[in-house]
Amino acid sequence: MNKIFVQLRQIFIVLITLTTFSCSNAQNPEGPKTTPAEPTVPTTFAFSKGADVGWLPQMEATGYKFYDTDGTKKDCLQLLKDRGINTIRLRVWVNPSNDKASGHCSPAETVVMAVRAQKLGMRIMIDFHYSDTWADPGKQTKPAAWANHSFTELLNDVYNHTYEVLNSLKAAGVTPEWVQVGNEIPDGMLWPEGKSANFGQLAQLLNKGYDATKAINPAIKVIVHLDQGNDNRRFRWFFDNAKANNVKYDVIGLSYYPYWLKSDYKATIADLANNLNDMVSRYNKEVMVVEVGGDYTLAQNTKDMLVAVINAVKNVPNNKGLGVIYWEPEGEKSWSGYQLNTWQSDGKPSPALDAFK
Template sequence: MKKIKSTLFFSMIISLVFSSCTSQTIDRPGQPINNFAKGADVGWLPQMEATGYKFYDTDGKQKDCLQLLKDRGMNTIRLRVWVNPSNDKASGHCSPAETVTMAVRAKKMGMRIMIDFHYSDSWADPGKQIKPKAWENHSFSQLLTDVYNHTFDVLTALKSAGVTPEWVQVGNEIPGGMMWPEGSTKNWNQLAQLLNKGHDAVKAVDATIKVIVHLDEGNNGEKFRLFFDNAKANNVKYDVIGLSYYPFWIKKDYKETIADLANNLNDLTTRYDKEVMVVEVGGIDTLEQNTYDMLTAVIKAVKAVPNNKGLGVIYWEPQGAKSWSNYELSAWKSDGKPSMALDAFKE
């Protein structure tokens, strides 16, 4: 896919998208300060639909996936954005233009929006933080400009389409840093500069957007203290600490680690005076009751954070059925219907 480099291209896309929007997509709806975010990352959804996947309610009637999620109490949609992705069904797409289109659709459904910048052409996570191909030979100075411009351009395109995200992640699961090797935690001074460029671009578009810095293993307090102590020492600017929590990848049942998650949430708010949010969570699709119980416990832990500093919980690709994605931590059944585990998000 040809690299998108300018807001001029975005404006052409937006003019088409915006013309179809109703008035409810123009301004972010007023949200109570302490309105708890319950949501889903649904980056696969457009491709699932494009390949013919159908979503059904428990009564067997076909229904829009976002409506099914909303019916289960969800009020927030998280969308990843890649710089120059491939057309691969499961590991591509999520381009800036595609992200805008999906965000407008979610906003029309009354959803709140989070944008997750990976600063890569595909998956960025603790095991891989690969710079976009178009940036790989750039100097560090140019990388700073790349991060700023990419962040600013995508958010400007979103805002032009009537979608101002409430939250923006600068990097995805970055305990070892991002955009290796320049942004590795082996060089905290440079990582801090990259993070701050992302922060500054977000605030330049809209100062009310909250900037999230995100790590994995939300139960691992030592990992978070090591990272955020260094972030503080290097004057990294952010508003919210984002956590992933996957008992499956920790290789322990949630009952063994939920107390550690709760303790870490509370410690982070006290130690760094920041809000916290579980921005990724998931359980084994076939263990519906266990996943339901885990989600109930996670929501309870985040809501229990003092002074309303626990902002919300987001399930990662709940609709991403294993039959389509080969991912076993969705919350969707083989018959195209949502798992009862998602009922944990209902009031």
């Protein structure tokens, strides 16, 4: 009897469940409604091996051709991917000119390049300069459209520009994994209002970029970026002030160019490694070399330098060293005039790039 009772009880439960499901579907014949998922960024750790390729659209527009080592003409991004590159970094300017070397990189062009890179399976970093052209330690010129704005208006400018660019990317199906708020800013950005001598105002500007980024997707990691990544004193000064002024960020970005230090990388690589480790332990942040470069005429030396930098970042404890990005490897000298590319005069990639394999 007990077995029969249990069986009858199970049949009753099944009938009730089926009846409830049937009624639910009768009210909603198309089935349960679902909300489209937000674009997401990776949550598992994978070391980033990257290239900044802001010149690439201009190079292609002027007819420059890229070739593999066997002489086959190929897409530059594919050539980079074949050498282990998995990340593309793209600078964005507010209202740039059409100048070959110091123009382009508009929001619209950035979206096109990001979509193209993502289709090849690349991860994306967006580098906001908050200028119409190059921003770096020696120049942080406000966009012409913002030139006469008050500080309050500049805060809105930073938020709106950041949000609009990232929203355009999102609409195109791209959510960057990283967003850089400012480019090489040891002395601040949007001068004079955002100079680091007035760190309180700089902090507000940085936080507007952070807030706009997180409004698009809170999983995007925000980078604050300084040059001279081997200079621990420089980094401590800046990020101590950032902490005191409640700057919000996720990652400390570093540039490392031994060439500009007028020394071989072997003289400064230990300082870079020490600085990476100190930034993690002192501020509990992740670190990333977002710009690196070496002399294109010294391919083996540049390759050895890249191997050393990659190892230094990988050796940061607890996967807090996120990756290494080469600045404009494709910018071959005859086209760009830039000494620190990794491309040969025949349009083929330099063996130095094999460091990323």
